[in-house]
Amino acid sequence: MGVIADAVADGVLPGRVWFYGNYHCNLVCAYCLTESGPRSPQRRLTAEQLVRMAEQAAALGFTELGVTGGEPFLVRDLPATLGRLASILPTVVLTNATLFGDRLLAELAPLAALPLSVQISLDAPDPDVNDELRGPENFAKVIDAVPKLVGLGFRVRIATTVPGERLDAEDHERLCTLHRSLGVPDDDHLVRPVVRRGRAEDTGGAIAFTPDDVAPELTITADGAFWSPFGPTVRDGRLATDLLVSRQTDPLERPAHLLLRLVEGRPRGDDARIGIR
Numbered sequence: 001m002g003v004i005a006d007a008v009a010d011g012v013l014p015g016r017v018w019f020y021g022n023y024h025c026n027l028v029c030a031y032c033l034t035e036s037g038p039r040s041p042q043r044r045l046t047a048e049q050l051v052r053m054a055e056q057a058a059a060l061g062f063t064e065l066g067v068t069g070g071e072p073f074l075v076r077d078l079p080a081t082l083g084r085l086a087s088i089l090p091t092v093v094l095t096n097a098t099l100f101g102d103r104l105l106a107e108l109a110p111l112a113a114l115p116l117s118v119q120i121s122l123d124a125p126d127p128d129v130n131d132e133l134r135g136p137e138n139f140a141k142v143i144d145a146v147p148k149l150v151g152l153g154f155r156v157r158i159a160t161t162v163p164g165e166r167l168d169a170e171d172h173e174r175l176c177t178l179h180r181s182l183g184v185p186d187d188d189h190l191v192r193p194v195v196r197r198g199r200a201e202d203t204g205g206a207i208a209f210t211p212d213d214v215a216p217e218l219t220i221t222a223d224g225a226f227w228s229p230f231g232p233t234v235r236d237g238r239l240a241t242d243l244l245v246s247r248q249t250d251p252l253e254r255p256a257h258l259l260l261r262l263v264e265g266r267p268r269g270d271d272a273r274i275g276i277r
């Protein structure tokens with residue numbers, strides 16, 4: 001085995017590599033880390049870049065992939081790309097679940113047999129509270145999409161982002177009742193805080209973090225490689241570079257080794273208290 005494979009096997013490096021496939025989004029959420037919206041610069045990774053880096057990740061000894069954005073499904077060829085990625089390594093894609101019309105669901109259906117899971121944001125058990133943070137009709141679209149994806153055979157995870165460290169206990173229970181009714185078990189419900197980055201720098205209850213608070217998950221964007229998916233955030237149109245590991249991402253071996261060098265001597269990744277999934 002190589003040094004990266006050894007580090008992953010020993011738990012020194014997390015096994016997952018994240019890709020920011022794009023930065024634009026059809027929503028404009030109040031706490032968005034990447035300040036995404038319909039007019040955001042797309043900062044896309046192409047399908048060929050994604051597949052090439054996935055192959056390199058597997059060869060190096062990484063064990064999983066994650067695709068995030070922006071809203072990844074705004075990229076028209078994403079289903080085909082996800083099929084290629086999930087054929088290389090188990091993959092999770094993060095989405096706001098507002099684009100799952102009949103055509104997209106039909107394109108995704110053949111992928112249900114692959115190790116591909118879908119993580120969907122849902123922040124509150126009440127439409128008005130959820131939609132105030134995420135936009136009109138968001139709640140209704142999520143409630144519509146989740147059982148359809150579960151019905152196709154996908155593992156669906158629900159991610160709830162809340163100001164402060166935790167959700168109100170009653171809201172939490174009602175949200176759990178809701179996700180169970182949609183076919184998502186408790187193990188696939190994640191509650192995480194709003195992180196004070198990007199647009200959330202102005203959000204009450206958002207928490208600050210240090211690199212030791214987040215797992216050192218190699219994160220690749222069109223602008224370089226970062227310490228964590230919480231690294232390549234955007235504020236006032238500028239990409240944050242405080243958690244930049246390397247501008248060079250190809251070959252993936254280079255940022256992977258640089259990340260490992262940074263990680264050695266720090267607390268292990270399982271001490272991290274904030275996770276994106």
Ligand code: SF4
Nearest residue numbers: 025027029032070096
């Ligand atoms: S939080 Fe996600 S869904 Fe909301 S604007 Fe940002 S990228 Fe889009």
